[in-house]
Amino acid sequence: MPTDAVEDYLKAIYRIESRAGPPVSTSQIAGALDKTPATVTSMVETLSERGLLSREKYTGVELTPAGEVAALEVVRRHRLIEAFLAEQLDYEATEVHDEADALEHHVSEEFTRRVERVLDYPAADPHGDPIPPADLSTPEDAGTALVAALAPGERGTVARISDRDPDVLEFLVDAGITPGTTVEVVDVASFGLVTVRTSDGDEHGLPEAVADRVYVRRAAESSAAGDGQEASDA
Amino acid sequence: MPTDAVEDYLKAIYRIESRAGPPVSTSQIAGALDKTPATVTSMVETLSERGLLSREKYTGVELTPAGEVAALEVVRRHRLIEAFLAEQLDYEATEVHDEADALEHHVSEEFTRRVERVLDYPAADPHGDPIPPADLSTPEDAGTALVAALAPGERGTVARISDRDPDVLEFLVDAGITPGTTVEVVDVASFGLVTVRTSDGDEHGLPEAVADRVYVRRAAESSAAGDGQEASDA
């Protein structure tokens, strides 16, 4: 059985991978978990010995298939618990996260399934993130984080907005970025600002915090960039 | 903040104290927690250094007031979670215990209060054990375990039956032992059998597992035993 710490690492790596893709660096993990880099190094080493991560020294790690399964189990529990807290105990969407972080390591499979059933198999948690079903299949229509999916010049279709914050939602609606619309990434600045062009030709600057919430599916064939060097993300 | 292990020890000691009274021996704790006696010795030492237990070597430990407060917090969470699982997630009374054992260490005060509110301030968990309110006051009408409260020859009034098992309940009803009736302890055999006399004069043998479920309040003055050497239990 994985310990709490192991589950935390796996979940953090999963989250970073799905936002920025592998490899995931020591310092990214350290930042996400508020641990020292030295601690992370020793943990990722034991995790890769256990076959949960593949690791290249000084470069970073990537979840193996086994690691991804384990991570998805945690993510599933986490999001179901969040949904449960919001629905059944009237938590605000902003309050559920910490509680779910503590509980996710200690609920049984039985509990998870009962919650899922009582909630009638919810598709997403209160933040809009999809809840993996019991078989841990990743619904392909969930899309990929904007900057991870699209290199500058590429176009994609907005799959969902992973947020419930009215301000964020309004900002994106005003920019014409809603599920189903087409966006092209024009530029990703070093300081996080993502410039996108919407179908009507307008360009909008998205702060990192907002861009991170936009999930897209890549358009079948891009106009500019010739095929061949697609990002290698599983 | 107490760790999971600390809370487990405190809860176990509380439970043993309330069934058999202090002092609580190393081996009793070891048995309840499925740990070796050596482990228990070292843990009760650190717990008494922290002021949660008072300890006398080779004799046993007793919860200090601070220890009792900490134990009651855990018991409160445990029982509320049990009630919650049974009510909201349709768990059977027999299934709730293990899940609650895992969760009790990781729910916030906020969670506890919300659950309590949704359940409309339940008085008892699915086993019939009273749920301490937020101020941790022990309702005095909860009574004390039969053998702890009454020495042979003493009489008391049944306060409650801490069980929901139909067989146990039926057995006790047949014996005329229900809340409000008066019982006198005739004898406590070494192998656990407790012989009690009910108000109609009949004697009944209660196996340990059943007797443990009967909680009583001691009658104001016993008939036979002269006053003076009352058990010293807080």
Added chain:
DNA sequence: TAGACTTTTTTGACTGGTCTAAACTAATAG
């Protein structure tokens, strides 16, 4: 009251997770 037996404590060791400080790599700017 002197074993014999039971229970408790001591001792020493180990695991998992963490940290600080020091050493090392890799990337980058001259």
Added chain:
DNA sequence: CTATTAGTTTAGACCAGTCAAAAAAGTCTA
């Protein structure tokens, strides 16, 4: 192409919690 710097790993230490084996204390019985 080297020197600086940012990031990573190693080395060594520590804490909480646990155990097995051995020593000590307490208890019971003949």
